[in-house]
Amino acid sequence: MKQLLVFLLFAGMFCWLMFSPVYKHVLVLRQALLQQEADYLLEVGASGRYGYIDETLIEASKTRLAESGFEPEKLVYAVGASSGAEAGDASAPLARGEGLKLTIRYPYDGLLNIDRLIGLEPEAGAMLSAGGMKMSEYVP
Template sequence: MKQLLVFVLFAALFCWLMFSPIYKHVLIIRQALLQQEADYMLEIGASGRYGYIDGSMIAESRERLSRYGFNAPSLQYEVASTTGADATNAFSPLSRGIGIRLRIAYPYDNLLNIDRLIGLEPPSSDSRISGSGMKMSEFVPAG
């Protein structure tokens, strides 16, 4: 009986040692992709041509991230400005010098449940990984 218990405990530890690094790498890659997408969207949205991040840009971003395996409806986008003005309005772009903040969040999707094998509690179901940033708008109104 004692040998069976040792075998079960060893098997659980062995499974965790084999598969935990893989899931951790998936988590790191997801976070890096979210940060890369946030940086890209800020670069485009804060450029002199736009001065905003609107719904169509967010839809294109969802499509790009879904190609990497993200579930598009689970992605959350938060766009704000440093002045409180609407940073998603294409008809009223933010003027040069006003900051655009963007945060893209995605749930862990039970990715770290394997940590339960060694007694670690995984993140709650409402916890999210995210990529975020802020860039100053370069848009200059004509006229």
């Protein structure tokens, strides 16, 4: 009986040691893709041509991320301005020097479930997050 218990514990630990790095690699890759997309949206949105990030830009971003394996309906975008103004309105772009903030969040989607083999419970509702702020270059 003791040998069976040792075997089961060893098998669980062996599976975790073997597969955990693969899941962590996917997690790091998703984080990098989210940050790359956030940087791109901020660069485009804060350019002298736009000064905002509206729903059209967000939908195009969701399409690009869907090509990388993300589920568009699970992506959460938060757009704001450093002054508290509306940063997603094309009719009122942010003036030059005002900060445009963006955060993109995406759920872990069970990537941390393998940690249960060693007794770690994944946090419920936890999400990957990427974002940043860039000063608007729009001149009316």
